[in-house]
Amino acid sequence: MRLGTTDWQESRQRREGLKVGLPAGPETHDSLTSGAESCSALRAFDGSGRGLGVQSKDVVATADQVKALIRSHADGDDTRFYAIAMQVAAQAARSGHGKFAQELRELVDQVKARAKATEPVRGPKPVPLAQPRxxxxxxxxxxxxxxxxxxxxxxxxxxxxxxxxxxxxxxxxxxxxxxxxxxxxxxxxxxxxxxxxxxxxxxxxxxxxxxxxxxxxxxxxxxxxxxxxxxxxxxxxxxxxxxxxxxxxxxxxxxxxxxxxxxxxxxxxxxxxxxxxxxxxxxxxxxxxxxxxxxxxxxxxxxxxxxxxYALPTQEIATRVMRDRLALLDTSSVDWSAAAHAADGLSHAEIAMACEQAAKNAILDHTTTVRDAELVAALEERRSTHA
Missing domain, CATH: 3.40.50.300 (P-loop containing nucleotide triphosphate hydrolases)
Incomplete structure (x- = not known):
């Protein structure tokens, strides 16, 4: 099949990759824009998929610039990506394609603004792992x-x-x-x-x-x-x-x-x-x-x-405190109702200290069983101290 002049020029551009006016077709365009929002600066097509009117004989972006755009995107170097895109816009303006140049500049500005709006807010410095100095x-x-x-x-x-x-x-x-x-x-x-x-x-x-x-x-x-x-x-x-x-x-x-x-x-x-x-x-x-x-x-x-x-614990809360503090020991002999009554009027901290005392007594007696009388006695001792 015989190619027209324009078709022949575009085919030659694809083969040689020396200089491109606009992306050669939707496939090329998609390959340049996939994976990152910043690449939307290269979207040089209008809503119908047609180009913006730049002829293939005009130089808008060199092959080196396109490769540099892709490389900077792959490296995550947004600053260089934007700079190259602006170079392409300036080159297009010098070639007489002011509309394309302006649209490309606006795209770059939009992408930069969107990136700035979505970047994490810079908070205070990281938590230190040292004493205050x-x-x-x-x-x-x-x-x-x-x-x-x-x-x-x-x-x-x-x-x-x-x-x-x-x-x-x-x-x-x-x-x-x-x-x-x-x-x-x-x-x-x-x-x-x-x-x-x-x-x-x-x-x-x-x-x-x-x-x-x-x-x-x-x-x-x-x-x-x-x-x-x-x-x-x-x-x-x-x-x-x-x-x-x-x-x-x-x-x-x-x-x-x-x-x-x-x-x-x-x-x-x-x-x-x-x-x-x-x-x-x-x-x-x-x-x-x-x-x-x-x-x-x-x-x-x-x-x-x-x-x-905050208030002094109810009997229900007091029982929870005691059960938690004595969870590693045998409390099967404890009358929790009597213990909660003995804990009435004590704070969480005082109940915890009484439990610790009862637990130590058990351990020093070479047993893991907390005796009911020992726990009640420890609670009453804390109450007398509190009084």
């Missing part, structure tokens, strides 16, 4: 807990709220795409030993984050007159390194401003803390823990996303 070393301590929420004996309502915090943290990027922020500023209130500190450890363990602890009362005492400046250092760390930051003994700065027992230092520290907390927009979780919620300044509450209340 310099000034921070005297302000906080760090640990890497493996605790899980499932390790805690909690009321169902509190467990549900903690699960919600974790869900929002794990889906924080999705929430932000829709204009919302995840819960991350939490105030934990309740009697000593009811699980506030363990909650901080569990959140850190669940999210794979370090737990940074700040003892506010010690901070104020140690750095009298400089506490506000030291808090600035801590909040700079909160911004720089994602983690769970626990401000323990929170009532140390939470007193009502203007009360008769107020001192100037506490008032300055509280004002600074409120300001830093309000301005903080980091990815870290900031937790305040207090045993005396009634002492807190009301202005503190509205700075937190949620207030989680």
């Amino acid at each position: 310099g000034e921070l070393a005297g302000l906080l301590t760090v640990s890497y807990p493996k605790t899980r929420v499932s390790d805690m004996a909690l009321p169902a309502a509190l467990r549900t709220r903690l699960d919600r915090v974790l869900t929002e943290q794990r889906e924080r990027d999705r929430l932000r795409q829709h204009g919302f922020s995840p819960m991350r500023k939490l105030l934990l209130v309740g009697p000593p030993g009811t699980g506030k500190t363990m909650t901080a450890a569990a959140l850190a363990g669940e999210l794979g984050l370090p737990l940074f602890s700040i003892q506010l009362d010690g901070l104020i005492t140690k750095y009298m007159g400089e506490t506000a400046a030291k808090l600035r250092v801590v909040f700079d760390a909160i911004q720089a390194t994602r983690g769970v930051y626990l401000f323990d003994e929170f009532d140390a700065l939470g007193g009502e401003r203007g009360s008769k027992n107020d001192v100037g230092e506490i008032r300055r520290v509280l004002n600074s803390f409120l300001q830093f907390l309000e301005q903080d927009d980091s990815d870290s979780l900031v937790l305040g823990a207090t045993n005396h919620v009634g002492l807190l300044d009301r202005a503190l509450f509205r700075r937190f996303d949620a207030v989680l209340e």
Whole structure:
């Protein structure tokens, strides 16, 4: 079959691969554009599949440029890919094909903008695996807990709220795409030993984050007159390194401003803390823990996303704590109802310590059986200490 002039030229271009005006056909076009969105910059066909009107005798992209485009795409070098595509556009413009050149430039700009919009948000630097250094070393301590929420004996309502915090943290990027922020500023209130500190450890363990602890009362005492400046250092760390930051003994700065027992230092520290907390927009979780919620300044509450209340365990929860703590020993002789009654009024921590004492007694007696009387006696001893 005899080929026309244009057909002969295109056939020769395919064989020699020296210079191509546009991709020789849909097959060539697809081979250049498959596998990566960035290659859409080479889509030089309109909706009908026809070319943009550039004749084969005109030079738009050399064979070397096409090979360089494919090579840069294979190497994942988007910067070079875009640069070569822009060279092709400039060459097309010089050859009198302004429409094609403009469309190619627009395609490159669209792809670059789309890539920028979908790239992962740059967050704080990776979690460090070392102790705080310099000034921070005297302000906080760090640990890497493996605790899980499932390790805690909690009321169902509190467990549900903690699960919600974790869900929002794990889906924080999705929430932000829709204009919302995840819960991350939490105030934990309740009697000593009811699980506030363990909650901080569990959140850190669940999210794979370090737990940074700040003892506010010690901070104020140690750095009298400089506490506000030291808090600035801590909040700079909160911004720089994602983690769970626990401000323990929170009532140390939470007193009502203007009360008769107020001192100037506490008032300055509280004002600074409120300001830093309000301005903080980091990815870290900031937790305040207090045993005396009634002492807190009301202005503190509205700075937190949620207030989680902890209470002394019910008999049901107390039984769960004891069973968990003694799970590796034989407890078949334990009257759980009597033990739960003996645990009434004790905190989770005190019950755990009583269980530990009963377990040690069994081990030292060369047995793995926890006797009912031993457990009840240990609980009553903790109660007398508590009283």
